[in-house]
Amino acid sequence: MSSCGPSLVGNDGRRGDWKWAILGNRILIVDDKPDICSTMCAYMALAGFAPESVSSAEEALEHLRRAEVDIVITDIMLPGLGGLDLTRQIKKEHLADVIVMTGHSDNFSYEGAISIGASDFVVKPVRLEELLLRVRRVLRERELTEERNRMMEKLQTLAITDGLTGLYNSRHFYTQLESEVDRSSRYRHPLAMLLIDIDHFKEFNDTYGHLEGDKVLARFSQVLKSCLRTNDSAYRYGGEEFTVLLPETGAEEARTVAQRIRTALEMESFSPEPSRAVSKTISIGVTEYQPGEATTAFINRADAAMYLSKQNGRNRVSVLHADAVPRTEPAR
Ligand code: GH3
Ligand code: MG
């Protein structure tokens, strides 16, 4: 493999790896003819790219395993693996775009190259100005694709996130619940759910205003997240109600997590008015999935457990088993 183009010398007088940082997109030229490689490399370097060249498809694949490349420009006729097979492999395993080059008399078609994933096709002898235009067009399309993918990812995140709290929303709760119930049933692993409701929240809103209420919801969500383990997930179920899914967790272990959340919020202090410290409490219902039951039965039992906590004085955790008498945590 050779790095080519005009020699770059830093302020310290040394030629170094920093060229990758200052030069633009990385281009790998694959051709077994050294004079073609050096001419194209020099031209690409002058145009502001960071070119390298190799003389076979095998070397190109080796290079791609080690370094990121934006565009591979490959001859179709190569010793060993050909340029079209190289293109297929690159499209399977890497993110680089490929421009293929073919001789005038070779029997390869534009459609053939594009259909296996090449981004463009040029005929040799290659006019360097034309190649440069094609490279720039491929890069522009590449940027647009990346931008579109970033937007899609953002939209996908927005679609499952609650705007006020940053927790997952209830739509995502139902999706995740289905898949967790599925997994729990298939592998016979326990799955627990918490249903959490903030106590006397209407009164807080009525006294200090809706905006102060929103701050409590946002802060509580942070507290909630900080109490969870990696595999647990928290959702804003609606209004001032939250759910938590705890995979691989039985009811008793889930009770411990619920207690941790309850105490963590109890220790928080809110200042909805200057020099006034207010604490908020939550009532939590805990239950474990009973294999074979409908997801609605699972949710309803978590809800019933939460109402037990309300009935018994709020600021507490109640566990409800599918087949047992309800049990409420004695006073904190
Ligand atoms: P309980 O202890 O029985 O749960 O009493 P509560 O007052 O919390 O329950 P209730 O269901 O009567 O009232 C819930 C309140 O939650 C009423 C509503 O204004 C408030 N709420 C729901 N969503 C939001 C929100 O997004 N922001 C704010 N600030 N308040 C909200
Ligand atoms: Mg409520």
Ligand code: MG
């Ligand atoms: Mg409430």
